[in-house]
Amino acid sequence: EVHLAESGGGLVQPGGSLRLTCVASGFTFSSYEMNWVRQAPGKGLEWLSYISSGGTTIHYSDSVKGRFTISRDNARNSLYLQMNSLRAEDTAFYYCARDQNNYGSPQRFDYWGQGTLVTVSS
């Protein structure tokens, strides 16, 4: 059974940093592209970042480009999101999502984790 488990969320002050982790199980992690998607409380979904199966192709949304860094460790079945210069508007649930397709771009998010809440506040 496919399982994605995010961790690392919490309360952080504006301007601070946080690193999220998503641990995958139940499938061959190294064969799949992965994404980060967030959802502010009571709001809709926002795609943030994509990484190819080997980690060589990466894409970001304009809202996080230059502040967030996606990475992965296939030996540890883990996906990461390093978040720097955090702002109040970054407060959200953060989800990792597996990409079903292998197109070199975000396409089809077939499995999602349960999410981890990041709160940016002083």
Place this chain on the structure above:
Amino acid sequence: LPVLTQPPSASALLGASIKLTCTLSSEHSTYIIEWYQQRPGRSPQYIMRVKSDGSYIKGDGIPDRFMGSSSGADRYVTISNLQSDDEAEYYCGESHTIDGQVGYVFGTGTTVTVL
């Protein structure tokens, strides 16, 4: 940026059918979209991919009650024999490349209420 337009809400009686619409911006009217369901307090779940020709591919475990279709710039998911478990937010999503920049956009979502 491309825009995916969804009505904010929709409702139907228990056991009836409901058809949800996702409208692509005109310049992306032939694009493929994905449908996602998010039940209250839960993470999103993948439903299906819908192409411009109306063909669709469902995700794992999605019941036969869910069907996809398409007309022009509109992409649909129809849920028949509506169940209380279908009460959820439904989002469509689209992948795109604009001026060499890759991105993904979600619609604003439709809240489905089962009466």
